[in-house]
Amino acid sequence: MAVVQELFQIPSVVTLLVSVLVLLILYLLIDTQIRGKEPPGPRSLPLLGNLLQLDLKRLHLNLFQLSQKYGPVYTIYFGPKKLVVVAGYKIVKEAxxxxxxxxxxxxxxxxxKDYAKGHGIVFANGDSWKEMxxxxxxxxxxxxxxxRGSEEKIIEEIHYLTEVFENFKGKPFDNTEALMHTTSNIISSIIYGDRFDYDDPHFQEMVTQTKRNVQLMASPGVLIYDMFPWLGWWLKDRKVLMEGFKFTLTQIKQMIRKLRETLNLEERRGFVDSYLIHQQKMKTSREQESGYYHDENLLMTVANLFAAGTDTTANTLRWGLLLMAKYPHIQDRVQEELDRVTGGRQTRIEDRKNLPYTDAVIHEMQRVAQVTPLVRHSTSCDVVLQGYSIKKGTAVALLLSSVLSDESEWESPSTFNPSHFLDDQGRFIKRDAFMPFSAGRRLCIGESLARMEIFLFFTTLLQKFRFTPPPGVSESDLDQTPVFGFTVSPTPHTLCAQPRDRSS
Ligand code: HEM
Structure with missing residues (x-):
């Protein structure tokens, strides 16, 4: 210090301040070198953050475009809220x-948070999440x-679904409702132990409300609420969504009440019975996890399974049928393979290995559909990713869509090309960057069920029907533009399901 004072001939307070400043700069430099620097990103405004650069209606596309400018790990401000975005197969997988x-x-x-209050699976963390x-x-x-158990349930449901398709007698129709009813019946029969009639008004309401909730969950109003929670009461989308959630939970409560009243300890009809029986056992247990088996966790877990299991699977099938109508030469090859291998009998899961082309088409339709393009996680501790330091508790958006269309992994990422999953001998090949169900600790818990449903519903529908655009619409006119919500669905459309005559 004396040297500095001698050299510059300045008063001691200033010297002290300069020394503190130098030390601070040195500390920050060393700290950055040890812990890594923060991910880069566009300059943000106070309070608004990067709001003006965000396209809230097509958020994941917007975030993907920004990754091309700022790199695979970057920071963006959702209003005042910091969000680290991770894009591309290698880095998403690393995370x-x-x-x-x-x-x-x-x-x-x-x-x-308002809805789930930390209960259930999808919107929960910590020990309660782990146990549920x-x-x-x-x-x-x-x-x-x-x-086998769910294979039988799916095959039973197929009869009801094909009946609905047959009733349209080849005329154009929107298949959303039928496919939503079918996929929710699979998850319902697992949760409640029974399926519903498609024309049961109570069931119809339940499915329609779930669809509405999922659409609103990623609406601009709800995203704004994420950025500025204090605006909550003035945002219409938030209000409508909370009412929708309340309606859904009331319906589920009624279902649970009926099951509780008729519970038989010797016979578990479905998930709810198992939970109720486990809950009774836990009442006398001193194990720590016994405290998690309360009614709120049951209610939210059922709501999570129902919502996560219905919309995603139905949307994937809608994409699949649309793509078949749009690419008739691919539909030809699927139908040729199905006829040759199964001879028209009901397909079973074990047929998959003998249907490499069909399997490749199913994988490719999931790749192109990108039904869940973005998953939101947060860091459980300070962590370094690709040399960038990210603090504990930071929100992270992982772009699964960027993995499914990563140019360094896929030969023609933006085309519907089943060859992505075939070798030169026409055999099915797995691809590491095929990650529609995510990966790691939060991997979708319904993956095996969803894959089974998609395979059995898709193959049976293609055995029975030829999918074509409505009269007067050409294949190339079929709109492949995605509609973005919490999940991604095709633009509303109608298709014809012409019953196939396999005798010719
Ligand atoms: C094509 C169909 C499906 C797709 C594409 C899909 C995709 C996903 C994705 C991407 C996640 C988020 C993972 C993450 O945060 O990293 C997820 C989570 C989840 N999925 Fe699925 N899913 C499908 C079907 C199902 C089904 C049928 C069920 C019900 C059995 C289900 C139940 C869940 C649950 C409960 C979670 C939350 C997991 C957690 O937070 O720990 N999903 N799914």
């Missing part, structure tokens, strides 16, 4: 799998998820 613990918490926007996820996975498996 989800290699750093699975560090990136494995859920970022829970305020609207889902573990219980749900093992109970769903007990009820045959991904095994």
């Amino acid at each position: 989800l799998v290699n750093l699975g613990e560090e990136f494995g918490d859920r970022d829970i926007p305020p609207v889902f 996820r573990r219980f749900a996975l093992s109970t769903l498996r007990d009820f045959g998820m991904g095994k």
